[in-house]
Amino acid sequence: MTYEFQxxxxxRYNVDGGRVFEDQAEIDAADxxxxxxxxxxxxxxxxxxxxxxxxxxxxxxxxxxxxxxxxREALNVA
Numbered sequence: 125m126t127y128e129f130q131x132x133x134x135x136r137y138n139v140d141g142g143r144v145f146e147d148q149a150e151i152d153a154a155d156x157x158x159x160x161x162x163x164x165x166x167x168x169x170x171x172x173x174x175x176x177x178x179x180x181x182x183x184x185x186x187x188x189x190x191x192x193x194x195x196r197e198a199l200n201v202a
Contacts, residue, residue: 137162139171140193175199 133144136151136158145151151158159165175195179186184198 134160136160137165139165140196 132147135142136145136154137160138156138158140156142162145154145158172192172195175192176186179195179199182199186195186198190198
């Protein structure tokens with residue numbers, strides 16, 4: 125039995141974490157940029173700053189330790 129590479133299912137990563145995709149079409153349909161390795165994922169402080177400003181405008185108190193994912197969750201709940 126010889127090894128045969130299979131591209132999918134495959135893990136892909138973005139600023140919110142990682143998930144398994146079943147095919148390329150699913151990746152293409154997903155929001156945001158997805159990378160083969162978490163090493164390429166670099167959340168920008170500008171994005172966090174913008175989300176924090178949006179939360180403040182809506183009256184949502186955020187903790188300074190919160191990351192982008194947690195701030196988005198708070199915005200989605202409000």
